[in-house]
Amino acid sequence: MFSADYYRLVEEKWFCLWDYMWLENPKRNQVFTSFCSFVGIEFDNMYDFIESKVERVRKPLIKEYKQTEEYKTSKKHDGIITAHRKAKKEFEEKYGTCTYDMCYTVFGELWNTKKLEQIKAIYKTKQKYKEQYSNYYNNNSYSNSNYDYSSLFSATSAYTDKEKDMLKTIYKRMATVFHPDNKNGDEGIMKFINSKLKNEWGI
Structure with a gap:
């Protein structure tokens, strides 16, 4: 009825089942509604049931992913980018646009x-x-x-x-x-x- 990419499952802080089941393909709503009628379960109850199952699958996947070098490297890169954007914003608010990168690297090291x-x-x-x-x-x-x-x-x-x-x-x-x-x-x-x-x- 729906599919989700591995990285979207483990990296997104808040997983919305609705995005995967219907926003990517609105016709799935009709299929899901027909299925609920067929098995005799209310739409909301079935939705909550599936979402709870997905969350049970996500938790061990997220825990496992956070132990990988890939995750640690990704977080390190995120920290570098965040620090770079902050330093660049503060510098260019004072000295003008397109000035920070003329002097500093993405790591904040002065090169010019x-x-x-x-x-x-x-x-x-x-x-x-x-x-x-x-x-x-x-x-x-x-x-x-x-x-x-x-x-x-x-x-x-x-x-x-x-x-x-x-x-x-x-x-x-x-x-x-x-x-x-x-x-x-x-x-x-x-x-x-x-x-x-x-x-x-x-x-």
């Missing part, structure tokens, strides 16, 4: 020190500029549309050619970090950089 240092440096730079950006707007007592941004920076004429080259390098660095096309970019900060800093610096 240089890349990790780069990721942390980018994060530190972003946090620094975000803090400056946030402090500026939090301390600004004027509306953005009426405020004279030139008061924040020296006039363009105050910069030497060498200083302008340095400002261009700073601008390129900020643009790389905050460009909205980047996965962790910030469109608001990028607009501020382009509309205010770039003009005020004269670059």
